[in-house]
Amino acid sequence: MKHDHSGFYCLVNEIAISTTSKNVFNGKAAKQLGSLKCADESFNSAKVLKVMLNDCLNDELSDVPVATSHVKGFVALVKRLMPRVTTVKIEYEGEAEDQESVSCRAFERLLSGLYSGSDTRELTLVNCGLLLPAVSNTMLNLTKIETIWDTTFDETIELIRLNAATLKTLEIACAQPTKLVKLLESRSGSNGSDYLTYPNMHTLHLSSGNITRYKCKPFNREYIPFPRLEQLSLDLVYPFSDDVLFRGNTKTLKYLHMAADPTTINLLNNYHTFEREKLKRLRHVKVDVSYVNGISDVTTAELVVGFVMKLAHRAQTLEIEGQIPKDALLSAISLSDHCKDLQLLVVNDLCLSLSEILTVIEAAPALSDLYCRSLGIGDDLKHLSMDQLVDHLELKYKHVGKNFKCWKLWHSQNTIVESAATCAMLLACICPKFTYNVVTSSVRAKYNNSIIKMLDTLPFSKHKVDLERLLFVGWDE
Numbered sequence: 001m002k003h004d005h006s007g008f009y010c011l012v013n014e015i016a017i018s019t020t021s022k023n024v025f026n027g028k029a030a031k032q033l034g035s036l037k038c039a040d041e042s043f044n045s046a047k048v049l050k051v052m053l054n055d056c057l058n059d060e061l062s063d064v065p066v067a068t069s070h071v072k073g074f075v076a077l078v079k080r081l082m083p084r085v086t087t088v089k090i091e092y093e094g095e096a097e098d099q100e101s102v103s104c105r106a107f108e109r110l111l112s113g114l115y116s117g118s119d120t121r122e123l124t125l126v127n128c129g130l131l132l133p134a135v136s137n138t139m140l141n142l143t144k145i146e147t148i149w150d151t152t153f154d155e156t157i158e159l160i161r162l163n164a165a166t167l168k169t170l171e172i173a174c175a176q177p178t179k180l181v182k183l184l185e186s187r188s189g190s191n192g193s194d195y196l197t198y199p200n201m202h203t204l205h206l207s208s209g210n211i212t213r214y215k216c217k218p219f220n221r222e223y224i225p226f227p228r229l230e231q232l233s234l235d236l237v238y239p240f241s242d243d244v245l246f247r248g249n250t251k252t253l254k255y256l257h258m259a260a261d262p263t264t265i266n267l268l269n270n271y272h273t274f275e276r277e278k279l280k281r282l283r284h285v286k287v288d289v290s291y292v293n294g295i296s297d298v299t300t301a302e303l304v305v306g307f308v309m310k311l312a313h314r315a316q317t318l319e320i321e322g323q324i325p326k327d328a329l330l331s332a333i334s335l336s337d338h339c340k341d342l343q344l345l346v347v348n349d350l351c352l353s354l355s356e357i358l359t360v361i362e363a364a365p366a367l368s369d370l371y372c373r374s375l376g377i378g379d380d381l382k383h384l385s386m387d388q389l390v391d392h393l394e395l396k397y398k399h400v401g402k403n404f405k406c407w408k409l410w411h412s413q414n415t416i417v418e419s420a421a422t423c424a425m426l427l428a429c430i431c432p433k434f435t436y437n438v439v440t441s442s443v444r445a446k447y448n449n450s451i452i453k454m455l456d457t458l459p460f461s462k463h464k465v466d467l468e469r470l471l472f473v474g475w476d477e
Contacts, residue, residue, distance in 0.1 A: 014048035015082055021053045021094070025106045027070040030077055038081070046082045050089040051114060067106040075113035087120040093127055108138050115140055122146070122169075125156075135159055141166045149174035157182050164196055169203040178214040180206060180239045184225050195223050202228055202252075204245075207235035211291065213263065216241050224248035233257040237291060238264040243271035250278045256311065257286040262300060265307045274310040285311045290322030301325040309338045316366075319346035326350055330359055339364040343403075346371040348410045353378030354423045358393070361401045361431070368433075371408040376419035377426075390459045393430050401431030408438040417443045421450035425460055428467050435469050 023029040079085075090111060115121045122144035123135075142163040147156055149172055160170065160183065174180060186196045204226060218241050226232075229249040237259055246253070246268075256279075258264070268274065287308050295301055305328045312318045318339075320329075324347070333339055342364040352360070353375040361367055381389060407427065409420055417439075424437040439447045451470050454460045460467055 010045050012043045012046050014050065015043060015046050016050040016052065017078070018052040018054070021092075021107055021110070024053075024074050024110060025067040025070055027073065030070060030074040033074070033077055033081075042080065043082050044084055046085060048087045048089070049078070049082055049085045049114070049118075051078075051091070053090070053092045054094060068109060071106050071110045071113065075110065075116075078114065079117075086118055087122070088115050088118040089122040089124070090114060091124040091126075093125075108135060111135060111140060112138065115142075120144070121166075138162075143167060144169040144171075146171040148172075149176070149179065153179055153182075161186065161196060164198050166200060167198055168200050169205075170198075170201060171203075171205040173207045175208065175210060177206075177208045177210055177212070177236055177239045178216075181216045184219065184223075184244065195219065195225065197224070198226055200228060201226050202230040203233075204229060204231070205233040205235070206239070207233075211237050213237050214239065218242040219244045228252050231255040233286075234259065235288075237261065238267070241267070243268060243273050246271075246273050246279075251281060253279055254281050255284040256282060257288075259288045259291045260304055260307050261289075261291040262303055265303055269307070274307070274313075276310075276313055280314065282311070282314055283316045285315045285317065286319040286321070287311060288321040289324050292322070295323065295325060298328075301328040305329050305332045309333075309336055312338045312342065314341055316341055317344040317346075318342055319344075321349070323349050326352075326356075330356055333363045334359050336363075340366065342367055344369045344371075348372065351375040353380070354426060355380055357407075357423070357427070358397055358400065358430075361404050362397065365400075366403055367401075368403050369406045369408065370404070371410060373410045374415055374420035374423060376416055377423060386457075387459050389426065390429055393426060397430050401427070401434065403433060404431040405433045406436040406438060407434070409440075411440045411443050415443075417446045418450045421447050422454065424470055425451065425454055425467060428470055429460075429463065437470055 017033070019029045019032075023032070092107075111123070121140060121142045123140070123142050124146040126148060139162060142159075143166055145160060145163065145167060146169075147159075149156055153176075157179075160167070172180075172183075184195050186194045216239075223244065224247045225244060227248040229245075230252050232245060232253060232255070234245075234257060238261075272278070289295060289304055289308075292300065292304055295304060301324075304324065308318075308320065308324070308329070309332050329347075329350075339345075339360075343366050345360065345364065345367060348371055351373040354377050356375070356378070357370065357372070360370065377389075381392075384392060404427070407424065409415070409424075411417075420439075421437075424434075427437075428434045437447075448471055451467075455464045455467060
């Protein structure tokens, strides 16, 4: 009996093909694809094609026409199976022969064929060896490049430069951040006289494990490399000597992730990069303070916290990585209006008492989610009985926490689960929408048992029906 799978084919949105470059060039990939039961059908609803090529090409193919013919056959079969694909993602990992080998020239034809007719063209290259000289001389109109800069730096930068006009996303992990200046220099501008512009770039992600700071020459003040940038992620020490990455995109930048060390802060403060009237659309901020030495110093703490508050002025989400001085942060939050739009605060390395949590909630009226560690009820409130504590909190924070819904408790070996559960119960008495106290699976049973015991004791038993919602927790690590 022949089964009708046409209904299934209509549901497929994305198709992934995993093979080796060598199998494409010798015809095996097309033969294997053609032998599938679905080879006679078309996935008309599929819009996304992902091709993963994982191999090490040690054997050079001698017959250029044959390899080219097999590439054409493979591409034609893919296009017939997925006639309406608009996004093509190609990932290559392995080694390849030099530019004059059949494999590189065939690979160039393979990419051009697969990308043809698509609007979104993404290329990920890992350990690509000497393959890059071929693709770096081919106009592919790529919209995304994800790669690692190592020994293939020169070829990679040529690939990026060639596609600068069409690139929307660029993700680079680099061993030597000092070379990032080359991103902004055109081929003719090695002497610093000519710069490269990325007119359509909306996402830029730069990362490196190298924390060495490199002083490059400041760029011409009129130069704007990323005029439409929306997301900037700098998982490294700021690699430039001026504000070049923030020029011309004050009306477009929505997401920023960067390290906040004193040198970078002072540099960008000198350019007034984050003044109140700038970056009006910045809504999501992630700041890494782990690069800061001596952050416990009062002057340094005030500098770092002040910088974070500038970034958070219009932010809806704020994530702080590393140990930021708690007292300085809480003081800044409570004494300013920078957090009035904040909906999510992530401070996973901070231990907050119940009073400190309420200080944050009070200063951020729109806050719905808080991620932190628990310090329990705190010394300032532990002298009160539970009845007195509920009355005190309800009176002092009567109009606080109207939007607060979720407390994600990051567990450490110093966390007292029973005390954290008590804090959750007290928060639920004050905040009417507080429903989810998310805890790790390793302490979930202990947490739930604490909640169950308290539900049968005063003053919580009076609100048992409402407070039982705290038992429905989850989060598997």
